[in-house]
Amino acid sequence: MAATRKPALIAAIVVAVLAATAAWVVLARGPGERHRVGLFTTLPILWNEAGGVGEMLASKDGPHWARAALAEEGPVTALDTLTPDTLRGVERLVLAQPRALSPDENVALDNWVRGGGEVLLFADPMLTEDSRFPLGDRRRPEGTVLLSPILKRWGLELQFDENQPFGKRSVAAQGTAIPVNLPGRFVVLKPAPCKVDGRALVARCDVGNGRVLAVADADLLSRDDPDGAGQAALAALMARAFTD
Known part of the structure; x- marks a missing residue:
């Protein structure tokens, strides 16, 4: 009897997760949507940190504030890999402390940008935000x-x-105040169509028909943002990275 109930329980959990995700996507599709946004990240922006599906569903933590901020650009799609197929139809891409890319992913991303894609990249060399998962855990x-x-x-x-x-x-x-903690800095490898500002914290590069706006820190995406400085900085950076 227990063996019969187990698949049913798993199916119910999967349905609940899909329903919650679908409900959020619907909410993200506001009247001002214009662009499909891809999000490639290891940060807990779309889903809170949890030890499993059941814990995630039972969590009382509210959604990350950046989730709604990204949805202002249009419907957000979470990407697990970067391939020509997953990038097809994506107009704007946010890379927020992404994992290392495979050679094929590097090629796919570069081709997508050169074809006219727009990227907002947060590349932190020393992430300081706490995680509930220990070092070495793939969920961290x-x-x-x-x-x-x-x-x-x-x-x-x-x-x-x-x-x-x-x-x-x-x-x-x-003119944008960007919260940081142990940030990096960008150096332009000449000759390259890139410019840096903010003590080399921010770099903007024209890549083929596309563009990349890169920030050498990800502290502004911390869940804890009591004074709204992170939200204000993210809004300003998205306005610079993405053209209408």
């Missing part, structure tokens, strides 16, 4: 972003000063 966000091949292809190198002090602070970039 990437502590150090590893994107050297694609960054070099676009004309950038991400550097990190190990001697800088720990602590939250704000860096101004073109």
Whole structure:
């Protein structure tokens, strides 16, 4: 009898997860939608950190504030891989502390950008936000972003000063106050169609027919954002990264 109930229970959980996801997507499709947004991230933005499906469904934590902010651009699609198929139809792409890309993913992403895609990238060399999962757990966000091949292809190198002090602070970039903690800095590999500002915290590159706006820190995407500084910075960066 127990063996009969187990598949039914699993099926019910899967249905509940799909229903919750579908409900969020519907809510994300507001009247002002114009673009399909892809999100490729290891950060708990679309779903809260949980040890399993049941815990995720039972969680009393509210949704991450960035989820609604991204949905302002249009319907958001979570991407597990970057391939020509998964990127087809995506007009704007947010890479938020992504995992390391495979060679095929590097090629697919580069081709997509050169074809006219727009990317907002958060590449943090030393992520400081806490996680409930221990080091080595695949569910834990990437502590150090590893994107050297694609960054070099676009004309950038991400550097990190190990001697800088720990602590939250704000860096101004073109009038936008960006919260950071142990940020990196971008160096332009000449010749490359890239410009940096905000003490090299932010880089913008024209790549073929597309563009990349990269930020060398991901602290502004921390769930804890009591003064709204992260939300304000994300809105301003999306406005710079994405053209209408």
